Amino acid sequence: MKRLFIFTLGLFIFMSQDALAQKTVTLATLDWQPYVGSDMPGYGFNAEIVTEAYKRMGYTVKIEFLSWDDAVNKTQQGEFDGLFPEYYSKERAEEFLYSDFFSNSLLVFYKRKDAKISYASLKDLISYRIGVVKGYINTEEFDSADYLNKVEFNSDLESLNNLVEGKVDLIVIDKLVAQYLIQKYLPSSANTLESLDPPLIIHPLFIVYPKKLSGSAQKYQDFNRGFDIITKDGTVKEIMKRSGLQ
Numbered sequence: 001m002k003r004l005f006i007f008t009l010g011l012f013i014f015m016s017q018d019a020l021a022q023k024t025v026t027l028a029t030l031d032w033q034p035y036v037g038s039d040m041p042g043y044g045f046n047a048e049i050v051t052e053a054y055k056r057m058g059y060t061v062k063i064e065f066l067s068w069d070d071a072v073n074k075t076q077q078g079e080f081d082g083l084f085p086e087y088y089s090k091e092r093a094e095e096f097l098y099s100d101f102f103s104n105s106l107l108v109f110y111k112r113k114d115a116k117i118s119y120a121s122l123k124d125l126i127s128y129r130i131g132v133v134k135g136y137i138n139t140e141e142f143d144s145a146d147y148l149n150k151v152e153f154n155s156d157l158e159s160l161n162n163l164v165e166g167k168v169d170l171i172v173i174d175k176l177v178a179q180y181l182i183q184k185y186l187p188s189s190a191n192t193l194e195s196l197d198p199p200l201i202i203h204p205l206f207i208v209y210p211k212k213l214s215g216s217a218q219k220y221q222d223f224n225r226g227f228d229i230i231t232k233d234g235t236v237k238e239i240m241k242r243s244g245l246q
Helices: 002-021 045-055 068-076 156-164 175-185 216-232 235-243
Strands: 024-029 060-065 082-086 096-098 103-112 129-133 149-153 170-174 193-210
Touching: 024 045, 024 068, 045 060, 045 082, 045 103, 045 216, 045 235, 068 082, 068 193, 082 096, 082 216, 096 216, 103 156, 103 175, 129 156, 149 156, 156 170, 156 175, 156 193, 170 175, 175 193, 193 216, 216 235
Parallel strands: 024 060, 024 082, 129 149, 129 170
Antiparallel strands: 082 193, 096 193, 103 170, 103 193
16 A cells, blocks of 8 residues: 555655646747847846746746747647737737737837928828838837838847838838847948837737647646736836846
8 A cells, every 4th residue: 555655655755747848838939139139138128027937937038039020920820839929910819819918119210310300290201211021010090001112121120220221211220139230230320210200109018828729728828827917026126127227
């Protein structure tokens, strides 16, 4: 009887450890510094928030960096449990569950300072070449404005480089991303570029989970619970302070 008890206990422990080992979430993302980046400590402050929220719920988080277009497509196909950081769109919400928002993005136009460009509505920008990143959601109005001359690039850095070189007149970019990339990769252009007012929009940022995967609802709920915990105990503020973005 004692041997049976020991055997059963050992089997239970083994099964429990195996279950814990399998409690992982695999997320696709992109290099979008300073929010998230493969070359950043903790993969950037957005990745730190996501990882810590899941850690509180007993998960191990695996993050894979891809181009944004590939990240979206592969997550849609079910190759990843989720995708972040994502803006909200009605179209994406048909295929994905959206987590609670955990950060914000200020979306703006950037231009060269010597370019005399101003706008009150998007129709004022008809005569300009506008750089966008392939696969990005910007705003519903902008993305559906087929009267605008949009030029697609593979990344924000490529978009910025083309702005500097005069191949486009404007680009759509997150303001914090623009400041980071200019400081790191284009410091000689720091005094020649500027954002254009008014901003396009302030976007909340989310993790999205493909509805086609059976475990998505649980992972989405667990993130929300974990994020609530780290918000209330001050961990989110600590992460933001450490990143210099509080």
